[in-house]
Amino acid sequence: MSERGWLERDLVGDTSAHECATHLWIARAARTSARDPRPAVLAALALAGACLGGIPVIALAIPIGYALRFALALLDGRARQATRREAGALPIELPSPLSFSDEGARGLIDRLERSRRAIENAVLASPGGAAFALTGLIEDVPQLERDVVILAARIEYLGRFLSSAPAPGLVEETLRLDQQREQETDPAARHALERLAARCREHHGTLKVLDARRGASCRRAEEVMRALEEIPAKIVSLQVSRVEALDVRWDSGLRAEAITDGFTALEGSLPPPSGLPSP
Numbered sequence: 008m009s010e011r012g013w014l015e016r017d018l019v020g021d022t023s024a025h026e027c028a029t030h031l032w033i034a035r036a037a038r039t040s041a042r043d044p045r046p047a048v049l050a051a052l053a054l055a056g057a058c059l060g061g062i063p064v065i066a067l068a069i070p071i072g073y074a075l076r077f078a079l080a081l082l083d084g085r086a087r088q089a090t091r092r093e094a095g096a097l098p099i100e101l102p103s104p105l106s107f108s109d110e111g112a113r114g115l116i117d118r119l120e121r122s123r124r125a126i127e128n129a130v131l132a133s134p135g136g137a138a139f140a141l142t143g144l145i146e147d148v149p150q151l152e153r154d155v156v157i158l159a160a161r162i163e164y165l166g167r168f169l170s171s172a173p174a175p176g177l178v179e180e181t182l183r184l185d186q187q188r189e190q191e192t193d194p195a196a197r198h199a200l201e202r203l204a205a206r207c208r209e210h211h212g213t214l215k216v217l218d219a220r221r222g223a224s225c226r227r228a229e230e231v232m233r234a235l236e237e238i239p240a241k242i243v244s245l246q247v248s249r250v251e252a253l254d255v256r257w258d259s260g261l262r263a264e265a266i267t268d269g270f271t272a273l274e275g276s277l278p279p280p281s282g283l284p285s286p
Contacts, residue, residue, distance in 0.1 A: 017160035109166030
């Protein structure tokens with residue numbers, strides 16, 4: 008899909024262009040056809056017929072049978088819907104930061120890539136076992152990543168327009184028209200200049216509203232990004248707390264002190280060597 012296509016879809020909240028639904032669909036169909044015993048039985052019969060009958064062309068039934076079963080699996084509507092749901096729950100393929108011209112949008116995607124790697128590293132480094140499971144804690148991370156991509160697309164859309172919008176020129180034009188209106192003596196001309204200045208002020212006001220909307224999108228994206236960037240530290244903190252809760256060595260310091268005291272007490276109970284004063 009072209010950059011324009013996925014950007015337009017991201018803009019309206021559709022991140023399916025970054026999902027692997029097609030690959031999952033094909034892989035599911037291939038697994039279904041490979042696990043179906045009927046093509047295998049047909050292949051065995053075709054191979055036996057080709058060997059016993061001396062007709063090699065019968066062996067062509069083997070690839071044809073698997074191809075037909077693969078085609079039927081691809082046409083299964085329920086399997087296609089299940090694949091789409093599965094792809095919707097998986098992390099998306101993040102767009103390249105270089106595909107964004109707005110600095111704010113580019114920075115969001117760059118931070119999103121780093122936060123994804125940090126979360127993956129924190130999860131992989133966690134201890135194994137049911138006691139350290141993260142079930143129910145990070146399932147919403149793929150959706151939060153989608154939200155950041157959608158907001159980045161909207162920031163890019165507004166940023167591209169505002170970067171070429173004539174906001175400073177409108178201010179200067181409004182001041183020039185106001186000065187001309189004050190110097191004009193003809194009422195009709197003054198009224199026309201007043202209308203033109205009002206148009207310029209309205210245009211400038213619209214640009215300010217669009218810039219405020221871009222700022223609101225940036226703040227929303229920043230809030231989500233802060234939550235994502237905090238997740239790795241939260242994971243490590245939780246796992247360390249779990250480790251400490253299961254740790255049986257909480258009294259190691261006391262036991263070490265008891266051992267030291269035992270040596271000291273035993274040494275103090277021995278009589279001093281002859282010829283040396285007792286301590």
